[in-house]
Amino acid sequence: MAILSLRDVSKRFGALTVAEAVSFDLAPGEALGIIGPNGAGKSTLFNLITGNLRPDKGSVSLDGRDITAETPMQRCASGIGRSFQIPQPFGHLSVYENLLVAARFGGGISAAEAPDYCMDLLRRTGLAALADRQAGGLPLLNRKRLELARAMATRPRVILLDEIAGGLTDAECGELVATIRDIHAEGTAILWIEHVLHALTAVVTRLMVLNFGRVLMIGVPDQVMAAPEVREIYLGIEA
Ligand SMILES: Nc1ncnc2c1ncn2[C@@H]1O[C@H](COP(=O)(O)OP(=O)(O)O)[C@@H](O)[C@H]1O
């Protein structure tokens, strides 16, 4: 059975259709990449999955259980973790305290276990030296690392990553990919929105293309990237 399923999920903002009958399944432990032009509805899709937005139509299921009416907090407790495209740390708290909040209240980790758990995550995400820094003062790269660490701290079974590789150097991107591969190897299912294709395809086994809120195509990366309609729409290359 799929860990995450969307069935005919639709959402409009006024006259703008941002999701149109979106249906797909994510298998347990699968890594699925999501690409598409700016404004295609990718981040909106994540908000529909996490409960930050409710669909106008359709359903979202986790382990076959309909969670469409659940709050973001309930979905997090059930195992859906996410990073935000625009990082949203508690700016006045330290990096470590941000993780502690996620681990205790999102991940249900005990007060006794949380310190070691959080320090381990800080090391894995390259933030150990910044544990005591105020999160609000971090530059973008470290804010993105903190987004990833916070999502991991909630102990998700499905993790949703929204454009965390953009603007990184090759070395930084390589480190990030290694961390995400580790998360995947531990059995966590991944949905990853990313414009940096080589990072994405180093992890995912399937790609989904969104365009104007619709699923244009879903399949293995080579086939998807070779499809004329994808090359035209996503890469701007004439078919
Ligand atoms: N809360 C909102 N209210 C109105 N329009 C929105 C809202 N959120 C996003 N949009 C619009 O919906 C479209 C899809 O946005 P988004 O999902 O962020 O796209 P993507 O992540 O693919 O770039 C865009 O045109 C955006 O301006």
Ligand SMILES: [Mg+2]
């Ligand atoms: Mg987006």
